[in-house]
Structures are given as C-alpha cells and as structure tokens.
Amino acid sequence: MEQIPEDWKRGVVIVAHPDDIEYGAAAAVARWTGQGKDVRYVLATSGEAGIAALPPAECGPLREEEERRSAAVVGVHEVEFLGHPDGRLQEGLELRRDLAAAIRRHRPEFVLTMNHRETWGPGFLNSADHRALGQSVLDAVSDAANEWIFPELTEPRWTGVRWVAVNVMVGATHAVDVTDTVDTAVASLAEHSRYLQALSDVPVAEQAREQIEMATGPKDGFAADRAVGFELFQF
Ligand SMILES: [Zn+2]
Numbered sequence: 001m002e003q004i005p006e007d008w009k010r011g012v013v014i015v016a017h018p019d020d021i022e023y024g025a026a027a028a029v030a031r032w033t034g035q036g037k038d039v040r041y042v043l044a045t046s047g048e049a050g051i052a053a054l055p056p057a058e059c060g061p062l063r064e065e066e067e068r069r070s071a072a073v074v075g076v077h078e079v080e081f082l083g084h085p086d087g088r089l090q091e092g093l094e095l096r097r098d099l100a101a102a103i104r105r106h107r108p109e110f111v112l113t114m115n116h117r118e119t120w121g122p123g124f125l126n127s128a129d130h131r132a133l134g135q136s137v138l139d140a141v142s143d144a145a146n147e148w149i150f151p152e153l154t155e156p157r158w159t160g161v162r163w164v165a166v167n168v169m170v171g172a173t174h175a176v177d178v179t180d181t182v183d184t185a186v187a188s189l190a191e192h193s194r195y196l197q198a199l200s201d202v203p204v205a206e207q208a209r210e211q212i213e214m215a216t217g218p219k220d221g222f223a224a225d226r227a228v229g230f231e232l233f234q235f
Pocket residue numbers: 016017019020130
C-alpha cells in the first residue's frame with residue numbers, strides 16, 4: 001500500500017450527498033488543509049431526500065448548512081451544490097457535463113471522490129447515486145480537458161488533473177495517515193446533527209466517533225495507526 005501523492009496545491013472533493021465526505025475522507029482533508037493546501041467541495045445533490053418525514057424543501061437547505069459547517073471544521077470554505085435530484089442521480093451526459101464544468105471552475109490537480117463500484121465489500125450494496133456519481137466524476141475529468149465533448153460550456157478547458165483518488169473500504173491501493181486528524185474528522189461528522197439524530201437514538205457525538213473509528217482503521221502494509229484507503233487513478 002502506497003502513500004497518496006501530496007505534491008499538489010489545489011484539490012476538489014466531489015460527492016453525491018452531504019455527509020458522504022464526512023464518513024472518513026474528511027480526516028484526509030483535514031490533514032491536507034493543515035499542510036496549507038486549498039481544498040474545495042462539490043456536491044451533486046443537497047441530500048434533500050435523506051431524512052425520513054422531513055420534506056425535501058426543508059431538508060435540502062438544512063443539509064447544505066450542515067455540510068458547510070462540517071467543511072469549515074476541516075478547513076474547507078468553498079462548498080458548491082450542483083442541484084441534481086437526491087436519490088435520482090443518473091450516470092450520463094448531463095451529470096458529466098455539470099461535473100466537467102465544476103472541475104473547470106475549480107481547476108484542481110487532485111480530485112477525490114467516492115466508491116463507484118457495485119458494493120462496499122461482499123454483501124454491502126453501494127447506492128445508485130454513489131455508483132452514478134463516482135463513475136461520472138472519473139469520466140468528467142477527461143471531459144473537462146476536451147474542448148469538443150461539451151462545446152456549450154463557457155469555462156475554459158482544464159487539463160491539470162493529475163490524480164483521482166476514490167475512497168474505498170476494500171481494494172485500496174493507496175492510503176493517507178490520518179492519525180493526527182481523527183478527532184477533527186469526528187467533529188466534522190458530528191456537524192450533521194439533524195441527519196444523525198434521524199438515523200439513530202445513539203447520541204450524535206458517539207455515533208460520529210464510532211463511524212470515524214471504523215472508517216480509519218489501520219491498513220495492511222501501511223505504517224500508520226489510523227489511515228483512510230483509496231484506489232488511485234492517474235491522468
Ligand atoms: Zn451518499
């Protein structure tokens with residue numbers, strides 16, 4: 001297992017929903033912002049279908065606010081929502097175009113996204129939104145660099161992405177040592193308080209601690225007490 005490259009200045013984390021980044025990846029983000037890197041978040045949806053009994057028109061703004069607070073905890077101050085429908089993300093040209101435009105606006109060298117595979121591991125199905133989003137991000141990196149695929153985009157093309165790191169539970173090729181940022185990641189996840197309260201009666205702080213400890217376990221062949229794993233794609 002190799003160390004994720006860290007010789008970059010600007011990174012963008014692109015996910016489907018508020019809270020996706022906070023279940024582990026934010027520990028790596030906290031490390032990178034601590035190194036002085038510029039990291040931004042782009043979310044395809046506002047997570048408006050994510051809380052039972054809370055109508056989307058109320059839920060969306062609340063979850064955007066929770067995401068902004070979570071981001072601030074790990075030193076991220078630019079958070080963009082693309083307004084695609086939560087639960088109904090479709091892998092395809094429309095999503096790829098909007099993601100390519102976002103990549104062109106933010107001009108990252110490093111992109112982080114979520115697992116796009118069918119499962120999280122044997123027996124744990126990944127969601128339709130996550131599959132659509134992750135695959136479309138990988139495709140959109142090339143779209144962002146090509147002036148002919150989406151000629152209607154007004155942002156100039158961006159050929160500077162060097163890596164896409166996909167946050168995975170199994171099959172990681174690379175890892176990041178997050179031993180020093182676990183507590184920050186717990187605090188970041190705990191900002192999703194309304195969402196977590198709806199998921200379980202366990203107090204939010206306890207849920208956040210348990211989830212982050214699970215997501216940042218030591219990785220085989222990587223010398224760190226706490227680590228987050230990724231599959232790394234080079235461009
Ligand atoms: Zn999600």
